[in-house]
Amino acid sequence: MRSPFSSATRLGPLPFGALVFALCALASRADVQVIVDHIPADDAEPGFKFPRVPPPSASDAATKAAFTLVRGRADANSAGLDVLHDGKLPSESDQPAANFFFADRTPGGRLLVDLGDAVDLRQVNTYSWHPGSRSPQVYELYARASPPGDSLDQLKQGADPEKSGWRLLARVDTRTETGLSGGQLGVSVSDSAGGLGKFQYLLFDISRAKDSDPFGNTFFAEIDVVDRNSHAAEIPATSGVSSNPNWETFPTADEKYQFSLDVSETPDLSDWARRQLVPAVKEWYPKLVKLLPSEGFEAPRKFSIQFIKDKEGVADTSGARIRCAADWTRQNLKGEAIGSIVHEMAHVVQQYGASRRPGPLRARSPGWLTEGIPDYIRWYLYEPQSHGAEIAKSELPRARYDASYRTSANFLNWVIERYDKDLIRQLNAALRDRSYSDDLWVQLTGHSVQDLGREWKTALEKESEARAGAAEPNVAPAPR
Numbered sequence: 001m002r003s004p005f006s007s008a009t010r011l012g013p014l015p016f017g018a019l020v021f022a023l024c025a026l027a028s029r030a031d032v033q034v035i036v037d038h039i040p041a042d043d044a045e046p047g048f049k050f051p052r053v054p055p056p057s058a059s060d061a062a063t064k065a066a067f068t069l070v071r072g073r074a075d076a077n078s079a080g081l082d083v084l085h086d087g088k089l090p091s092e093s094d095q096p097a098a099n100f101f102f103a104d105r106t107p108g109g110r111l112l113v114d115l116g117d118a119v120d121l122r123q124v125n126t127y128s129w130h131p132g133s134r135s136p137q138v139y140e141l142y143a144r145a146s147p148p149g150d151s152l153d154q155l156k157q158g159a160d161p162e163k164s165g166w167r168l169l170a171r172v173d174t175r176t177e178t179g180l181s182g183g184q185l186g187v188s189v190s191d192s193a194g195g196l197g198k199f200q201y202l203l204f205d206i207s208r209a210k211d212s213d214p215f216g217n218t219f220f221a222e223i224d225v226v227d228r229n230s231h232a233a234e235i236p237a238t239s240g241v242s243s244n245p246n247w248e249t250f251p252t253a254d255e256k257y258q259f260s261l262d263v264s265e266t267p268d269l270s271d272w273a274r275r276q277l278v279p280a281v282k283e284w285y286p287k288l289v290k291l292l293p294s295e296g297f298e299a300p301r302k303f304s305i306q307f308i309k310d311k312e313g314v315a316d317t318s319g320a321r322i323r324c325a326a327d328w329t330r331q332n333l334k335g336e337a338i339g340s341i342v343h344e345m346a347h348v349v350q351q352y353g354a355s356r357r358p359g360p361l362r363a364r365s366p367g368w369l370t371e372g373i374p375d376y377i378r379w380y381l382y383e384p385q386s387h388g389a390e391i392a393k394s395e396l397p398r399a400r401y402d403a404s405y406r407t408s409a410n411f412l413n414w415v416i417e418r419y420d421k422d423l424i425r426q427l428n429a430a431l432r433d434r435s436y437s438d439d440l441w442v443q444l445t446g447h448s449v450q451d452l453g454r455e456w457k458t459a460l461e462k463e464s465e466a467r468a469g470a471a472e473p474n475v476a477p478a479p480r
């Protein structure tokens with residue numbers, strides 16, 4: 001009798017630092033194997049090129065299949081089910097709109113795939129990509145030849161698919177080997193004896209990777225179904241960034257990091273970007289990494305800065321991608337343009353949303369600190385000569401410590417000077433691993449954040465009066 005367990009071979013070291021391993025799969029058929037390839041977050045490239053799991057395809061049996069949500073709810077920021085079989089891949093690690101994922105704070109759900117006809121299955125391949133705990137894949141794969149009929153109602157209620165005529169092909173849980181570490185994951189379910197069987201319907205029963213994390217649902221990028229009898233020409237799936245010829249890449253001053261710059265929409269900014277922005281970015285990204293460390297954390301090794309023609313506002317950051325509004329930048333070339341990008345680079349380093357630490361979530365990062373810390377670094381460390389976070393007399397009545405941005409930066413600077421030189425490092429570490437609570441202020445300074453806020457405001461008022469008083473002698477006697 002053949003064992004229902006199969007073991008795939010472990011491979012030796014492979015190029016581009018990919019961590020590679022195989023999993024034994026508990027499967028209902030003999031010789032079903034599950035191969036898992038993992039590329040750590042820092043080494044992941046847009047093409048999803050794995051050592052053994054085939055690259056995603058745009059011409060597989062799932063391309064024209066019908067995908068239906070049978071149980072569970074898609075996240076409001078998730079793309080539709082189409083992204084799972086359109087042959088288009090995310091171009092970066094944290095791109096909600098290019099992935100399908102179940103709603104935050106829900107346990108996952110079930111997807112039905114109707115291949116349109118019976119398919120002799122060679123492989124079922126699934127792909128995911130996220131810098132943190134949304135990359136591991138945890139699901140059971142079921143199949144059947146006949147239409148699901150009445151079993152659908154039971155599946156909606158959460159019933160065991162095997163009790164209504166579905167066959168369990170494989171259990172996939174990439175966490176057993178790579179834990180919750182982020183990056184790209186490719187999973188290939190196949191049968192070493194040849195095929196997995198002939199089926200028209202597949203059911204993915206998907207669980208979130210991290211129960212304790214409200215953001216624990218996996219970012220699925222693509223699902224491929226490979227037909228043993230297909231002789232159609234292979235069309236590879238494609239993604240955005242790798243085909244953008246306009247990116248120019250630079251190393252940081254310490255040569256540990258790399259950033260790319262795209263000024264193709266704004267050629268008039270090219271000269272300024274090269275002469276002034278690039279040297280500032282080279283110098284300041286490594287500084288930001290040193291200012292915002294925490295145990296076990298590695299800042300993104302690659303990030304990008306792009307100038308966008310029709311973008312409103314100033315700039316924003318998603319994952320490791322900074323997008324700057326061209327109009328605002330042009331108007332502020334002599335003033336705040338570079339400082340605003342230093343602020344955005346601090347967001348690239350913060351990565352407060354991508355916690356890899358297991359354990360309960362105690363608090364979401366308070367927004368005033370997520371924005372106050374970058375503004376503190378920018379106004380007090382990068383360009384202190386600009387006095388950009390000083391609070392004018394007219395602003396005083398409305399100044400609150402948690403007003404965010406430059407007002408909170410002023411407050412942080414005051415606490416640092418008066419109580420704790422190490423404040424930023426401590427706050428950052430707690431925010432990043434999600435252990436932050438307001439108690440931290442008492443631990444670090446002996447005072448509650450509300451008391452500190454009141455004390456700070458009194459100090460601001462005194463300072464403002466002193467300035468007003470000191471101004472008088474300057475106007476009265478003219479210097480001789």
Ligand SMILES: [Zn+2]
Nearest residue numbers: 343347371374
């Ligand atoms: Zn910001």
